[in-house]
Amino acid sequence: MTFDVAIIGAGIVGAACALECAREGMSVAVIEAREIGGGATAAGMGHIVVMDDSEAQFALTRYSQNLWIELSKEMPADCEYEACGTIWVAADEEEMAEVHRKQEYYSKRKVPTEVLDARQLQEAEPNLRKGMSGGLRVLNDSVIYSPCAARYLMERAQKRGAKLIHGRVEELKRDGAKLSDGSFISAGLVVNAAGSWSPLLTPGIDVKKRKGHLVITDRYPEFVRHQLVELGYLKSAHSLTSDSVAFNVQPRKTGQLLIGSSRQYGVEDSKVENLMLSKMLDRAIEYMPKLAGLSAIRSWTGFRAATPDKLPLIGPCPEHENLYLATGHEGLGITTSLATAKLLIDQILKRPSAIPVEPYLPSRVKQEAVHA
Amino acid sequence: MDRKRLDCDILIIGGGPAGLAAASSAAKNGRSVSIIDDNPNPGGQIWRGESSKSSIPQAAALLNKVKDLGVDFIGGARVFDQPEDHLLLAESLNDVLELQYSKLIIATGARERFLPFPGWTLPNVMGAGGLQALVKSGMPIDGKLVIIAGSGPLLLAVASYLYKHDAKIVLIAEQTSRSNLLKFGLGLIGQPDKILQAIDIKKQLFGVPYKTNCWPVSAHGHGKLESVKLKQDDRTFEIDCDYLACGFHLIPNLELPALLGCETDDGVVKTDQFQQTSVPDIYCAGESTAIGGLDLSLVEGEIAGYAATGNEQQAEHLFNSRQKHRKFADLLNRTFELRDELKALPDQSTIVCRCEDVTFDRLRQYNEWRAAKLHTRCGMGPCQGRICGPAVEFFLGWKPESVRPPIFPARLDNLIRVATASAEVDTVTR
Amino acid sequence: MRETVSLAVNGIPVTVPQGAMVSAAVAIAGFIGFRRSVTGQPRGPLCGMGICFECRVTIDGQPHRKSCQIPCSNGMDVRTDG
Numbered sequence: 001m002t003f004d005v006a007i008i009g010a011g012i013v014g015a016a017c018a019l020e021c022a023r024e025g026m027s028v029a030v031i032e033a034r035e036i037g038g039g040a041t042a043a044g045m046g047h048i049v050v051m052d053d054s055e056a057q058f059a060l061t062r063y064s065q066n067l068w069i070e071l072s073k074e075m076p077a078d079c080e081y082e083a084c085g086t087i088w089v090a091a092d093e094e095e096m097a098e099v100h101r102k103q104e105y106y107s108k109r110k111v112p113t114e115v116l117d118a119r120q121l122q123e124a125e126p127n128l129r130k131g132m133s134g135g136l137r138v139l140n141d142s143v144i145y146s147p148c149a150a151r152y153l154m155e156r157a158q159k160r161g162a163k164l165i166h167g168r169v170e171e172l173k174r175d176g177a178k179l180s181d182g183s184f185i186s187a188g189l190v191v192n193a194a195g196s197w198s199p200l201l202t203p204g205i206d207v208k209k210r211k212g213h214l215v216i217t218d219r220y221p222e223f224v225r226h227q228l229v230e231l232g233y234l235k236s237a238h239s240l241t242s243d244s245v246a247f248n249v250q251p252r253k254t255g256q257l258l259i260g261s262s263r264q265y266g267v268e269d270s271k272v273e274n275l276m277l278s279k280m281l282d283r284a285i286e287y288m289p290k291l292a293g294l295s296a297i298r299s300w301t302g303f304r305a306a307t308p309d310k311l312p313l314i315g316p317c318p319e320h321e322n323l324y325l326a327t328g329h330e331g332l333g334i335t336t337s338l339a340t341a342k343l344l345i346d347q348i349l350k351r352p353s354a355i356p357v358e359p360y361l362p363s364r365v366k367q368e369a370v371h372a
Numbered sequence: 373m374d375r376k377r378l379d380c381d382i383l384i385i386g387g388g389p390a391g392l393a394a395a396s397s398a399a400k401n402g403r404s405v406s407i408i409d410d411n412p413n414p415g416g417q418i419w420r421g422e423s424s425k426s427s428i429p430q431a432a433a434l435l436n437k438v439k440d441l442g443v444d445f446i447g448g449a450r451v452f453d454q455p456e457d458h459l460l461l462a463e464s465l466n467d468v469l470e471l472q473y474s475k476l477i478i479a480t481g482a483r484e485r486f487l488p489f490p491g492w493t494l495p496n497v498m499g500a501g502g503l504q505a506l507v508k509s510g511m512p513i514d515g516k517l518v519i520i521a522g523s524g525p526l527l528l529a530v531a532s533y534l535y536k537h538d539a540k541i542v543l544i545a546e547q548t549s550r551s552n553l554l555k556f557g558l559g560l561i562g563q564p565d566k567i568l569q570a571i572d573i574k575k576q577l578f579g580v581p582y583k584t585n586c587w588p589v590s591a592h593g594h595g596k597l598e599s600v601k602l603k604q605d606d607r608t609f610e611i612d613c614d615y616l617a618c619g620f621h622l623i624p625n626l627e628l629p630a631l632l633g634c635e636t637d638d639g640v641v642k643t644d645q646f647q648q649t650s651v652p653d654i655y656c657a658g659e660s661t662a663i664g665g666l667d668l669s670l671v672e673g674e675i676a677g678y679a680a681t682g683n684e685q686q687a688e689h690l691f692n693s694r695q696k697h698r699k700f701a702d703l704l705n706r707t708f709e710l711r712d713e714l715k716a717l718p719d720q721s722t723i724v725c726r727c728e729d730v731t732f733d734r735l736r737q738y739n740e741w742r743a744a745k746l747h748t749r750c751g752m753g754p755c756q757g758r759i760c761g762p763a764v765e766f767f768l769g770w771k772p773e774s775v776r777p778p779i780f781p782a783r784l785d786n787l788i789r790v791a792t793a794s795a796e797v798d799t800v801t802r
Numbered sequence: 803m804r805e806t807v808s809l810a811v812n813g814i815p816v817t818v819p820q821g822a823m824v825s826a827a828v829a830i831a832g833f834i835g836f837r838r839s840v841t842g843q844p845r846g847p848l849c850g851m852g853i854c855f856e857c858r859v860t861i862d863g864q865p866h867r868k869s870c871q872i873p874c875s876n877g878m879d880v881r882t883d884g
Contacts, residue, residue, distance in 0.1 A: 034742070035740070035742055035743035035746060035747075036743070036747075037746060037747075038742060038743070038746060042746050078747075078748075147746040147747055148747055151747055215784070215787070217784065218754055218781060218865075218866045219840070219866075220865065254840065259784075272776060272777060274455045274456075274789050275789070277787060277788075278787070278788040278789045281784060281785070281787055281788050282788055284784075285784070285785060285788075291784050291785075292373075292783070292784055292785035293783060293784070293785070293864070294783070294784050295754070295781045295782070295783065295784070295866050296778060296781060296782055296783070296784045296787055297753070297754050297756070297778075297781040298752070298756070298776065298778075299776065299777065299778065299787065300776060410852055410871060411851075411852075411871065412821075412871075412873055417851060448871070450852070465872065483849065483851065483853055484849065486848070486849075493839070493843060493845060495834045495835050495836070495844055495845060495846030495884065496834060496846060497848075498846075498847060498848055498849075498850065499848055499849050499850060501849075501850065501851070502847065502848055502849045502850035502851070502854075503850065504850070505849075505850030505851055505870070506823075506825055506826070506829075506847055506850045506870065509822060509823035509825060509826050509850070509870060510818055510819060510821070510822030510823060510825075510826030510827075510830075511825060511826040511829045511830070512826075512829065512830060595834070595835065595844055596834045596835070596844075596846075723839075726839065726845070726848070726854065726856060727840075727855060728840060729839050729840050729841040729843070753855070754855040754858075754866070755853060755854050755855045758853050758854070759848070759849070759853070759854050781855075781866075
């Protein structure tokens, strides 16, 4: 048979796209080489956050967060949706100025936030080191157990007829996907949602692997109450190419703490690197000294699919007939998966979207190159 | 946390019989030898609580010898990572230890295999070796009603120990068949010491019912164990008790050798005739290379100790003895092989992963480990799948996944290496 | 005479022989559940050798300590959650 659409990858983005396509009555095949949500979906922190690096990033993250808030009302318990909020932590007055700038930006756009002074921050998160200047609480941010969320989206798609096909895609053709076992999945449209593997299937797209490390602890309920992120990046040369670490801790619904984060380019090996792990944990303990004595039960790495402008590629792939992209989500794939699926199906069905789609079109990269 | 650094010629992981034997033969040559073990004292599981004044002559002799040879024993410390070649990290209550070595001998032994059945998570349902270890650690057992069940020679050893400590052994239930045991007995001809051991234990346990073809199917109680249902042939019966000590033979501890990249084959570490693993400078002896009992562990340890210090000739003298004990090991493992009926032990709601409380019916929705782990968290708790992993392998045939550091939960700050300052990493970004 | 160690389990004073593990003190104090599982079931020791993590208790305010591998010491404050 020929499917209306073949989606490559059953990560959270592929699963969300499958559900949207199936909802519109399309016949859908999702081709996954491993397990549902087994790539960056499983390796990442699983946050649903509004971000403001650019207007386009803000628009996409907020749109998607609202979709998640709706979906959370019906998600099963094992998705562990927890509306814990984020606190952007300001270590000094310079970072406090960023808190105010951010607060103004968010409040203009009706994102609920609260500025915390030093005392309020200490009350909100007693285990942060003393002497912080304050922080910005973003109330609607949440965390989720992503592999189960991906599976939930996939199951809903399957209930509407989507087929999950286990196999490794070797080549994308204009009329389908060729698998490594020699079989061919015939489809009217193909969606490349293979995350950091996507450039292997669609050579030429500017998606690079960006490696990250994470550590998870045993259960310490109430040790941390919000997702905590530092604002310290203001002082470092914020480079797209060099390796870096940052303080980023999340409370999971289980009571466990997820500790990040690190970023590396140009590393293919997935092994846990002692140096990066050490730097990352050093930074975490600097912000939260009592983390030092907690029991760490596991560390792992994963690869984000990063683009140069930190925006995903959503839409038709230039010069490849019938091929759509839904990839390049870097560290925001969980957050923006639901909106990605909406923007994708809108483009497939040639109908208007809730937010402008232009900033995410794969063709933008080429245009910029021409103008540069 | 204090950081301590230790440099030694020969580092031995595990202070049970294999590790002690390795230390004794390695230290004879004037090398600096250190043993590290997670228990406070040497002896391993089988000689837990024994000292150089032990009433077990073999234990006393070996513990004395190791002491006299000046072997350094580091107790209460657990290896959790290998940050670079020839360097291990271990954690104790107050310290993190950096252990630098020229040659490493892994003697991490074995653990009990647990098979989940309804009620096995009730307090006072324990491993057979588990209950013995707890009693050796000071837990009173006198006057308590104990059922010992599962499989393997450990059951009898535990029964004998608990009996001497005035427990009331209600029943010993062995899953293997009487005919397997008879074949085992016949196989022992030519090994009179082992037959004598068996007769001795049998004498000590005079009057304690020993049933073959018999295994527990469920445990019952409110908040703690009160009774156990067992099955023998087609009959099911229920017995009241205070403790169920239940383990289904042993499985090798492979996490450390796996972390170090040592090849394994069919669930044991592969070694050459000198007990060397596939990784240069790393040897392995004892139950990690095959479940074979005390004598095989001792001789393998001795060979490894000689080989690691360049004494191949002395090692070669022990090859015949090892061969004899390996035959016994084969016989042992055939005798106590698990019967297929045990695959029906868990019901749908039986918890398989005790860390994350994952039930059997949830696991059965998947067809391989990784997906099950990701979507149910089975095996993702602090025991890192050491308890549920072997059970899942037996029930569902899923092979264990690769190991990642830390191989045991460790204090967060112990994961940080100090020598990182030189490297170029931006401290922050998003 | 053997030396002894005195400690408290859930506030109850216990005296144990020198070298006894915390797991023994918990049992001697009369507690059977050592911890609560993630779904709230009471649990006690299983493996006795530091592998299963079922015997975890809080010692001197530090949660998740393996009682079967930590020797008792004078003045220790042990809390169970079973």
